[in-house]
Amino acid sequence: MDNPQYLKKIFLIGYSGHAYVVLDSISEQGLTVGGYFAKDYNVDNPYELDFFGDEMAEDVGQILTNHYIFPCIGDNKVRERVIGFIASKGFSQLAIIDKTALVSEKVTIGLSTFVGKNACINSLVKIGKGVIINTGAIIEHECLIGDFSHVAPNATLAGNVTLGKRVFFGVGAVAKQGITIGDNSVIGAGSVVISDIPANEVWAGNPARKMKELG
Numbered sequence: 001m002d003n004p005q006y007l008k009k010i011f012l013i014g015y016s017g018h019a020y021v022v023l024d025s026i027s028e029q030g031l032t033v034g035g036y037f038a039k040d041y042n043v044d045n046p047y048e049l050d051f052f053g054d055e056m057a058e059d060v061g062q063i064l065t066n067h068y069i070f071p072c073i074g075d076n077k078v079r080e081r082v083i084g085f086i087a088s089k090g091f092s093q094l095a096i097i098d099k100t101a102l103v104s105e106k107v108t109i110g111l112s113t114f115v116g117k118n119a120c121i122n123s124l125v126k127i128g129k130g131v132i133i134n135t136g137a138i139i140e141h142e143c144l145i146g147d148f149s150h151v152a153p154n155a156t157l158a159g160n161v162t163l164g165k166r167v168f169f170g171v172g173a174v175a176k177q178g179i180t181i182g183d184n185s186v187i188g189a190g191s192v193v194i195s196d197i198p199a200n201e202v203w204a205g206n207p208a209r210k211m212k213e214l215g
């Protein structure tokens with residue numbers, strides 16, 4: 001028999017800093033957490049969650065029957081790999097959007113994406129899967145955010161900014177309208193991006209300048 005929606009629990013993959021933020025958003029929405037999967041047991045266990053071991057374990061499918069799984073992993077590449085595993089097993093995914101976030105009805109948001117407290121996402125933005133829009137980030141009209149990217153707290157993307165896949169856009173950084181940032185690139189904390197940035201590069205400063213290429 002199918003569980004009614006209200007009996008579904010959310011199981012987390014990963015249980016450290018980012019998970020704590022996600023857990024606050026989940027509990028404030030009255031959703032129930034079933035426990036967490038991780039390589040190692042969290043000895044601090046601040047949310048007193050049950051530990052189910054590695055998500056690769058044989059019996060994970062049985063535990064997750066009729067429940068959701070959500071990746072709480074800050075690293076973009078690791079999050080992508082874990083979401084690939086979740087999808088390959090056909091486990092149920094969802095997006096978690098904090099109740100204080102302001103999200104236009106004209107926004108699309110992919111599965112396994114997290115939108116944090118006080119984030120503001122304006123009209124016609126498209127956000128891929130496995131993305132983190134962190135606390136207080138502002139995503140202006142018509143921005144495109146590629147899969148597995150992370151917009152860190154208090155960062156601002158002006159209108160029509162495009163982030164590729166696995167972009168890390170640092171805390172408090174700002175991008176001028178219409179900018180494109182290529183796959184895997186990293187924008188340093190507090191940077192001001194005023195020109196397009198190619199894939200696989202680290203840029204920082206005001207105005208942002210190239211610091212290095214990623215291997």
Ligand SMILES: CC(=O)SCCNC(=O)CCNC(=O)[C@H](O)C(C)(C)COP(=O)(O)OP(=O)(O)OC[C@H]1O[C@@H](n2cnc3c(N)ncnc32)[C@H](O)[C@@H]1OP(=O)(O)O
Pocket residue numbers: 134152153169170171186187188189190191202203204205206211
């Ligand atoms: C909820 C959360 O916590 S989400 C996480 C949010 N975290 C962030 O946004 C952090 C983003 N990361 C950064 O800003 C990093 O400093 C990076 C990625 C830009 C660079 O990191 P690294 O490659 O380790 O560079 P490193 O620290 O060695 O610094 C190299 C040089 O760049 C400078 N630099 C580093 N970061 C910045 C920055 N954000 N803006 C301007 N200059 C910078 C350093 O002062 C140093 O200059 P120097 O060579 O003249 O001494």
